[in-house]
Amino acid sequence: MANILITGGSGLVGSMLTNKLLKKGYQVSWLSRSKKQKRSDITVYEWDIAQNYIEKGALESADVLIHLAGAGVADERWTTERKRQIRDSRILSTKLLYDTLVQLKYYPSLSLPKIVIGASAIGIYGLNTGNKLLVEQSPSASDFLATVVKDWEEQLDKFADLQVRAVRIRVGVVLSDKGGALPKLMLPVKLCVGAALGNGSQYLSWIHIDDLCEIFIQAIENQSMQGVFNGVAPNPVTNREMTQKIAKVLHRPLFLPNIPEGILNLAMGEMVGIVTGGNRVSSEKIQQAGFQFRFNFLEEALKDLIK
Ligand SMILES: NC(=O)c1ccc[n+]([C@@H]2O[C@H](COP(=O)([O-])OP(=O)(O)OC[C@H]3O[C@@H](n4cnc5c(N)ncnc54)[C@H](OP(=O)(O)O)[C@@H]3O)[C@@H](O)[C@H]2O)c1
Numbered sequence: 001m002a003n004i005l006i007t008g009g010s011g012l013v014g015s016m017l018t019n020k021l022l023k024k025g026y027q028v029s030w031l032s033r034s035k036k037q038k039r040s041d042i043t044v045y046e047w048d049i050a051q052n053y054i055e056k057g058a059l060e061s062a063d064v065l066i067h068l069a070g071a072g073v074a075d076e077r078w079t080t081e082r083k084r085q086i087r088d089s090r091i092l093s094t095k096l097l098y099d100t101l102v103q104l105k106y107y108p109s110l111s112l113p114k115i116v117i118g119a120s121a122i123g124i125y126g127l128n129t130g131n132k133l134l135v136e137q138s139p140s141a142s143d144f145l146a147t148v149v150k151d152w153e154e155q156l157d158k159f160a161d162l163q164v165r166a167v168r169i170r171v172g173v174v175l176s177d178k179g180g181a182l183p184k185l186m187l188p189v190k191l192c193v194g195a196a197l198g199n200g201s202q203y204l205s206w207i208h209i210d211d212l213c214e215i216f217i218q219a220i221e222n223q224s225m226q227g228v229f230n231g232v233a234p235n236p237v238t239n240r241e242m243t244q245k246i247a248k249v250l251h252r253p254l255f256l257p258n259i260p261e262g263i264l265n266l267a268m269g270e271m272v273g274i275v276t277g278g279n280r281v282s283s284e285k286i287q288q289a290g291f292q293f294r295f296n297f298l299e300e301a302l303k304d305l306i307k
Contacts, residue, residue, distance in 0.1 A: 008069030127277025172232035
């Protein structure tokens with residue numbers, strides 16, 4: 001069975017993907033900023049992106065590289081320093097992986113990854129695209145996030161030059177009970193102060209974490225998958241619908257008016273666009289590649305996650 005190296009394996013998606021891969025009999029190792037507080041059932045290699053350092057053995061023993069690492073986009077206010085971290089942790093990390101593989105290619109006796117799968121994000125399309133259905137060929141936007149994702153993808157694209165099968169998954173808003181957006185969306189509703197954000201009509205292209213991990217596994221196993229795919233469920237909803245469905249599944253009332261953008265702006269600063277904006281992204285290409293979603297509709301996903 002193939003040996004899979006995951007960067008950012010300790011994160012929300014990486015942890016579940018690791019469990020699923022181990023269950024299927026794959027060997028999994030992580031490339032992480034620290035070996036501390038990590039799991040005892042997998043090998044953890046260290047890297048230091050600023051120092052251009054990857055621990056020896058990490059890439060040399062991997063058949064598949066899955067690159068998920070990146071500083072959380074919605075974890076902290078976007079100061080200049082935080083924006084640098086969001087950018088560098090994606091673009092410089094991808095460059096480091098690529099440059100290291102280029103160097104290792106000089107040693108033909110080494111067995112290097114033949115498949116590179118990178119996380120990307122639907123933020124590439126921008127957050128003010130209304131109800132236009134966005135496909136992989138849709139143009140990229142020019143705001144901060146879109147520019148980061150575009151540059152990140154340009155680095156990921158380079159792996160194709162190394163005769164590896166390169167796949168990029170443009171990840172939507174991941175719904176999980178372990179972290180990410182859902183607990184943040186649920187909290188005010190649980191406290192009976194839930195309300196749609198901004199005008200509420202902005203689209204939210206969500207995906208159940210289980211389906212997302214299965215997409216990554218399909219990208220490993222389906223030899224014909226190559227290039228870019230949106231990683232979103234087939235039926236995106238508006239922010240208002242999301243709030244209403246969460247309230248329904250939680251059996252909570254929803255009576256407050258929408259929270260105006262101005263107030264959100266005060267609380268969130270520049271990153272307000274993440275919640276007052278959104279986009280409606282198509283899952284058709286990944287479905288054409290043979291992927292079958294377990295969670296097609298939001299309500300069934302929420303019922304599975306909110307127990
Ligand atoms: N979750 C979503 O809704 C969503 C939506 C769109 C795109 N994505 C993308 O999908 C990928 C995985 O998402 P996730 O939710 O699993 O992310 P996550 O939980 O935030 O985990 C990402 C991992 O990246 C590493 N990391 C964090 N800060 C870093 C930094 N400054 N430099 C280098 N590495 C750093 C950490 O691993 P170590 O501590 O082991 O180094 C962390 O566990 C990310 O690239 C994210 O941008 C996620």
